[in-house]
Amino acid sequence: MDVANFVGLLPLMVIAATAVAVLLLVAVRRRHPAAAIMTVIGLGGAVMTVPLAARVIPRQITSLLIVDGYGLFYTALLTAASMLVVILTYGYLQGREGNLEEFYVLLLLATLGAVVLALSNHFASLFLGLELLSVGLYTLIAYLRTSARPLEAAVKYLILAAASAAFLLFGLALIYAELGTMEFERVAMLLATADKTRSVFVLTGLAMTATGIGFKLAVVPFHMWTPDVYEGAPAPVAAFVATVSKGAIVALLLRYVMQTGAHPYGSLMLAFSVMAAASMVVGNLLALLQENVKRILAYSSIAHLGYLLVALVAGGSRGVEAATYYLVAYMLTTLSAFGSVIVLSDPDQDAETMAAYRGLFWRRPWLALVFTAAILSLAGIPLTAGFVGKFYVLVAGVESTLWPLILLLVFGSAVGLFYYLRIVVAMYGALPEGADVHVSRLAAPLSFATSLVLTVLTLGVLWLGLYPAPLIHTIRLTVASLL
Amino acid sequence: MILAWFIIILLAAGFLTWLFGQRHPLWARWIALGALAIDLVLGLTIWLWHPGQVALPDHGAWLIAVQWAWIPEFGINFHLAMDGLSLLLVLLTFFLGIMAVIASWSEIQAGVGFFHFNLLWVLAGIVGVFLALDLFLFYFFWEMMLVPMYFLISIWGHENRVYAAVKFFIFTQASGLLMLLAIVALFFLHHQQTGVYTFAYAQLLGTPMGPSTAMWLMLAFFVAFAVKLPAVPFHTWLPDAHTEAPTAGSVILAGLLLKTGAYGMLRFVLPLFPQAAWLFAPAAMVLAVTGILYGAALAFAQTDLKRLVAYTSISHLGFVLLGIFAWNELALQGAVLQMICHGISTGALFMLAGALQARLHTRDMRRMGGLWSTVPRLGGVSLFFAMGALGLPGLGNFLAEFLVLVGSFRVNTLLAVVATLGLVTATVYALSLIQRTFHGPHTEGRRIPDLTTRDMAAMAAMIAALMWLGLYPQAFLKTAAPVLHDLQQVVEPLRTVRR
Numbered sequence: 001m002d003v004a005n006f007v008g009l010l011p012l013m014v015i016a017a018t019a020v021a022v023l024l025l026v027a028v029r030r031r032h033p034a035a036a037i038m039t040v041i042g043l044g045g046a047v048m049t050v051p052l053a054a055r056v057i058p059r060q061i062t063s064l065l066i067v068d069g070y071g072l073f074y075t076a077l078l079t080a081a082s083m084l085v086v087i088l089t090y091g092y093l094q095g096r097e098g099n100l101e102e103f104y105v106l107l108l109l110a111t112l113g114a115v116v117l118a119l120s121n122h123f124a125s126l127f128l129g130l131e132l133l134s135v136g137l138y139t140l141i142a143y144l145r146t147s148a149r150p151l152e153a154a155v156k157y158l159i160l161a162a163a164s165a166a167f168l169l170f171g172l173a174l175i176y177a178e179l180g181t182m183e184f185e186r187v188a189m190l191l192a193t194a195d196k197t198r199s200v201f202v203l204t205g206l207a208m209t210a211t212g213i214g215f216k217l218a219v220v221p222f223h224m225w226t227p228d229v230y231e232g233a234p235a236p237v238a239a240f241v242a243t244v245s246k247g248a249i250v251a252l253l254l255r256y257v258m259q260t261g262a263h264p265y266g267s268l269m270l271a272f273s274v275m276a277a278a279s280m281v282v283g284n285l286l287a288l289l290q291e292n293v294k295r296i297l298a299y300s301s302i303a304h305l306g307y308l309l310v311a312l313v314a315g316g317s318r319g320v321e322a323a324t325y326y327l328v329a330y331m332l333t334t335l336s337a338f339g340s341v342i343v344l345s346d347p348d349q350d351a352e353t354m355a356a357y358r359g360l361f362w363r364r365p366w367l368a369l370v371f372t373a374a375i376l377s378l379a380g381i382p383l384t385a386g387f388v389g390k391f392y393v394l395v396a397g398v399e400s401t402l403w404p405l406i407l408l409l410v411f412g413s414a415v416g417l418f419y420y421l422r423i424v425v426a427m428y429g430a431l432p433e434g435a436d437v438h439v440s441r442l443a444a445p446l447s448f449a450t451s452l453v454l455t456v457l458t459l460g461v462l463w464l465g466l467y468p469a470p471l472i473h474t475i476r477l478t479v480a481s482l483l
Numbered sequence: 484m485i486l487a488w489f490i491i492i493l494l495a496a497g498f499l500t501w502l503f504g505q506r507h508p509l510w511a512r513w514i515a516l517g518a519l520a521i522d523l524v525l526g527l528t529i530w531l532w533h534p535g536q537v538a539l540p541d542h543g544a545w546l547i548a549v550q551w552a553w554i555p556e557f558g559i560n561f562h563l564a565m566d567g568l569s570l571l572l573v574l575l576t577f578f579l580g581i582m583a584v585i586a587s588w589s590e591i592q593a594g595v596g597f598f599h600f601n602l603l604w605v606l607a608g609i610v611g612v613f614l615a616l617d618l619f620l621f622y623f624f625w626e627m628m629l630v631p632m633y634f635l636i637s638i639w640g641h642e643n644r645v646y647a648a649v650k651f652f653i654f655t656q657a658s659g660l661l662m663l664l665a666i667v668a669l670f671f672l673h674h675q676q677t678g679v680y681t682f683a684y685a686q687l688l689g690t691p692m693g694p695s696t697a698m699w700l701m702l703a704f705f706v707a708f709a710v711k712l713p714a715v716p717f718h719t720w721l722p723d724a725h726t727e728a729p730t731a732g733s734v735i736l737a738g739l740l741l742k743t744g745a746y747g748m749l750r751f752v753l754p755l756f757p758q759a760a761w762l763f764a765p766a767a768m769v770l771a772v773t774g775i776l777y778g779a780a781l782a783f784a785q786t787d788l789k790r791l792v793a794y795t796s797i798s799h800l801g802f803v804l805l806g807i808f809a810w811n812e813l814a815l816q817g818a819v820l821q822m823i824c825h826g827i828s829t830g831a832l833f834m835l836a837g838a839l840q841a842r843l844h845t846r847d848m849r850r851m852g853g854l855w856s857t858v859p860r861l862g863g864v865s866l867f868f869a870m871g872a873l874g875l876p877g878l879g880n881f882l883a884e885f886l887v888l889v890g891s892f893r894v895n896t897l898l899a900v901v902a903t904l905g906l907v908t909a910t911v912y913a914l915s916l917i918q919r920t921f922h923g924p925h926t927e928g929r930r931i932p933d934l935t936t937r938d939m940a941a942m943a944a945m946i947a948a949l950m951w952l953g954l955y956p957q958a959f960l961k962t963a964a965p966v967l968h969d970l971q972q973v974v975e976p977l978r979t980v981r982r
Contacts, residue, residue, distance in 0.1 A: 382627055383627060406664065413657075417649075421633075421652060
């Protein structure tokens, strides 16, 4: 391996080295602030190395990883999102009992898994990345192990994720058995040349792979774990599951679909169409019935992944661009929404009841505005990133004349307004009687770092909604590198 | 550039009111008033000194335009342009904006800064809608006026405000998404034909398409605008929203938001899909006449003062829809005039209803009566605007409705005759409004203060405007004429075909 290969892998190596360094630090001396700061510096450093790595692209490093513009774009996105989660986590964990420092090690490892997924074009690295991500998450979800709900959520996630991983592995094995290769490109070539698509092995393999991926994306009918995990997991972990974990899978899925050219073969796309439609309908309708803000966000994320799959089904470069833009907007928005939840949570309970938000605007106007911007962006109202994302998906869908899916998207968005507005209504409603319940939250001022993160996220949401041209341009370039 | 300033001033003033409103409420009120006054003066300047006609290629009599690239990947431009029609509506926006600020002067006491922020942002969105000449930009502004309006209703509204606000939001948002879909479809149709990706209005005009495609797209636009207008059967959000909104919100809703629907019909539905709209015109006219009579009948049945005025809006906007789809120059002029007159007269009625509610703490007309002796100024002004609403000759509404009826008589005699009944029913509800509130025995026996000098100044301005419209409408008609003439040219070939 020459030096350039190492340069290409710099982001990965920095993240891995940071994990080791934090681990050593914890062994020498337990200091929560030091561990958090080191993690932030490590993740920030990994983002900084992306431009360096970009000098040597495109580059296939061993047969497992490919470092190209597309992969690096996602590397930067996932790492940056993870860094923001860490900053938000610090305020959330501070003041809690128990050992807090290992949280960051696990988070770094999960991020490493996510980045591997974004760079992988081989079944082996796919599975490695996925497991690294999942194993990190099992522990992260259960990290606050003194209360019951995180444990319940973690066990649920463990069982379902392990089962879905088994599906995925079996599916990959079946494809390998028929085609004799694990590289995406070779798979694509063999599928294109030989008449292998009708083979039972390949079809079953694709179906099982789709099942495994569907679990991770939490699209209907593989969504059952989502609301429970979102509700049970500590809010920052839920944010991580919603953004980094799903984002990495989307990155992988887009690459897999583009490179194996699954498009000409209808069955896989039909499956994704059905999943998209079901997610949009079920996610939005079930969200209507929820009383818990974290569960609402869970169902809303199911619906959002449904919208994203519409772009994937639309396919072509426009579809991948739309999916990528949508994902960026979704990650920014979701982080900002969960950021508000995290900030409002206290050691006794996460801020998940509607009551916690009642009259928020009159108590903490800036925080309420941050959350409002996030909610409106989730609802896809103009001035926000979510609107441009939805518009992009709509454009991709109309171009491919996917009318049923597009109409469901419109229907879903209209239904979505009901539950998004409920949160907004609560925030701007009058204070409840006996408002002293919330005095503790009133008193807690935000740390500088947390306010900075929330401000940056909100400005990002508005910026992408007002002036999306630069990001669209960047995405076009990176997607072009994929084709 | 001046067009962009219209919007920038409002947006910036919105931030300022919020910032300074926390120090003292009066800051917010004066900043809002100042910004709107500057905009109004700018608008009047344009009206008085037409700076020559800037012609877009092949279309229209545009006075001024401004254009910057916004999202070049999709051919989206920040393109604003003003012709006679948008000029009139923009002036109306600033005028009613000032009235709305005055109406909320004593009514709004909580969160004054944020209130004026929302008020100015709604107005900015409305101005944007009237000026946008890029379909994406149009949709952008169309949705932008929604969120602040939602806040105005849901925070400062009356008892049932949350329900009304959510209903308003969902109706308009859902129908707006349909329109967005149609816009995107039009975008691709145009690309198929010409190979150019663009959202520019001037280029999308005359995109060739099959009759059924055109019909579907036209219907999507029509539904979005019919919800805003509102045309029966898409009107159910209106009585709730208008009734529950604070006075300023009602003034803006009735005076301006409804007009964006009518404007959309004139600007987009008719020119973009002339054949489909022409085929659809009889159905739209039936909807319009239904709205006229239905709105009037329900208005008469109300006991809630604001609800009554809300239903009269449905009736009056029915005339607008009738005039638009009668689609000849007289009827179109009537429709435009009706948009302006209705904005002023209904805006004033909502302000009066708000004043009564502030004094009596009820909108229930069964608990009113005999107020004339206590509040003669309020009574007199109400009588004037009630006369305006029923179409008294000499006031603008009469002229507008007369033009619409004359114009549609030539197209469809039966519908025009039935629509004329709307004038009779209007008389019934307008007189009963005055009768029930101001005449009869003074039941409650309370002393309440009359209109203040500030209120009277606002009312005087509105009375003057309505009389100007009624006595010398030429200034307005002349401004809108070139646009309406072009619009009529679109339909001329179709008319001969039908004969």
